[in-house]
Amino acid sequence: MLRGYGKKSCMTIWKVKLSLFLNYFIFAILLNCVGTVILEVINHYQITKSQAGTLDAYKDITIAVFSFVVAAYLPRLGYKTSMLLGLALIGVACFLTPLINQMWMIRLLLVSVGVGIALMKVCVYSTIGLITKNEREHASFTSLLEGVFMVGVLSGYWIFGFFINSPRTSWLDAFWLIGALAALAFLLLASTRIDEQQIHSKQQSPKKDFIEMIGLIRFSLVITFVISIFAYVFIEQGISTWLPTFNNKVLHLNQTMSIEIASILSATYALGRLTAGFLLKKIHWLNLLIVCIAVSGLMILLLLPHGHHPRSTLIALWKDAPWKAYIFPLVGFFLAPIYPTLCSTVLSALPKNRHSAMMGLIMIFSALGGTLGSKLTGVEFGRLGGHYALSLSLIPLALLFLLLFFYHRQRKEQLSGVLE
Numbered sequence: 001m002l003r004g005y006g007k008k009s010c011m012t013i014w015k016v017k018l019s020l021f022l023n024y025f026i027f028a029i030l031l032n033c034v035g036t037v038i039l040e041v042i043n044h045y046q047i048t049k050s051q052a053g054t055l056d057a058y059k060d061i062t063i064a065v066f067s068f069v070v071a072a073y074l075p076r077l078g079y080k081t082s083m084l085l086g087l088a089l090i091g092v093a094c095f096l097t098p099l100i101n102q103m104w105m106i107r108l109l110l111v112s113v114g115v116g117i118a119l120m121k122v123c124v125y126s127t128i129g130l131i132t133k134n135e136r137e138h139a140s141f142t143s144l145l146e147g148v149f150m151v152g153v154l155s156g157y158w159i160f161g162f163f164i165n166s167p168r169t170s171w172l173d174a175f176w177l178i179g180a181l182a183a184l185a186f187l188l189l190a191s192t193r194i195d196e197q198q199i200h201s202k203q204q205s206p207k208k209d210f211i212e213m214i215g216l217i218r219f220s221l222v223i224t225f226v227i228s229i230f231a232y233v234f235i236e237q238g239i240s241t242w243l244p245t246f247n248n249k250v251l252h253l254n255q256t257m258s259i260e261i262a263s264i265l266s267a268t269y270a271l272g273r274l275t276a277g278f279l280l281k282k283i284h285w286l287n288l289l290i291v292c293i294a295v296s297g298l299m300i301l302l303l304l305p306h307g308h309h310p311r312s313t314l315i316a317l318w319k320d321a322p323w324k325a326y327i328f329p330l331v332g333f334f335l336a337p338i339y340p341t342l343c344s345t346v347l348s349a350l351p352k353n354r355h356s357a358m359m360g361l362i363m364i365f366s367a368l369g370g371t372l373g374s375k376l377t378g379v380e381f382g383r384l385g386g387h388y389a390l391s392l393s394l395i396p397l398a399l400l401f402l403l404l405f406f407y408h409r410q411r412k413e414q415l416s417g418v419l420e
Helices: 011-031 034-044 055-077 079-100 103-131 136-167 171-190 196-202 206-218 220-249 255-281 285-303 321-334 338-347 352-384 386-391 393-420
Strands: none
Touching: 011 103, 011 136, 011 171, 034 055, 034 079, 034 103, 034 136, 034 171, 034 220, 034 255, 055 079, 055 103, 055 206, 055 220, 055 352, 055 386, 079 103, 103 255, 103 338, 103 352, 136 171, 136 255, 171 285, 206 220, 220 255, 220 321, 220 338, 220 352, 220 393, 255 321, 255 338, 285 321, 285 338, 285 393, 338 393, 352 386
């Protein structure tokens, strides 16, 4: 029985887990809706692709700055309180977005999402340690949570697709539904007891936590790791954010189908992570990632750099879509294991008192990589076209491939000594 939960611990813990699932599901929809939003605002507000490419920055830079500034203070504020604040913020923002219907509100929504996910991700991962009994249960629940996250990503494409396709609704109306889900999640979490006595009893000063997080950067192992994470998120965000627009502008699918068929990418990410969870029990993580990066690069190299022929009408039926629309999203199956596996290799070797500091660095460099990846892909999309813009992901992919070997060697030689 977990300390602090008493006789009804099983029911209480499952209520906490359900709350974490719902919270992560909602933020998965919002965190990965930028690709859909970009496609819609280009047409709805008549802005350029380069201007639309800056939208990711409102979310990702907010995540980076907010994580950097306040992560050390969250244990003092409380995980439950922090998650409630995040849900309240994005709930209000979602309700205001269709009411105001202005470009500045879209930007404000993405800033709110950035603040919310910074609060939510640190608190959710920290809460897992409070409701699990051992490392195996911790790993199992974390994998399940990431699976729910990918279901949220996948659901987001279909939710927006439904509202776009309906003649009686606008794409902005999707935010009413997401806001209602946030309100439901708020009520569920507010009525759930989370025992945070452990973090309060072991609490150190926020200044010390902040210095500890910054201090990790002095280690060459950590530097190699965060550059690797930056490169991966650059690739992932560039592809996932611009895939709906690629489908629409290059493959000539209509807007609804462009979004819905992009959901194949999320499905392959989910399948890739579940499969990797099994394979990592059998083979070394380095061998798996080498294969994943090599196959991903080969797919991008073979599928993207080809010319396309203009069409007078947009494709509206799945059966009429070109084969590339179905095959290219399969790259997600091979990209999917890279991020969680890299994070696992560094977190599993860290003592627990370093996890929050490392998570802060992971979130900061992930956000920066996502911002730069989306922005540069958007700029090159407008300048060179979609085929060549997405092909640019081969550059950070090659860098990541090389960094893997340095990271593996440094981890073997330095990790135990650095992190004692």
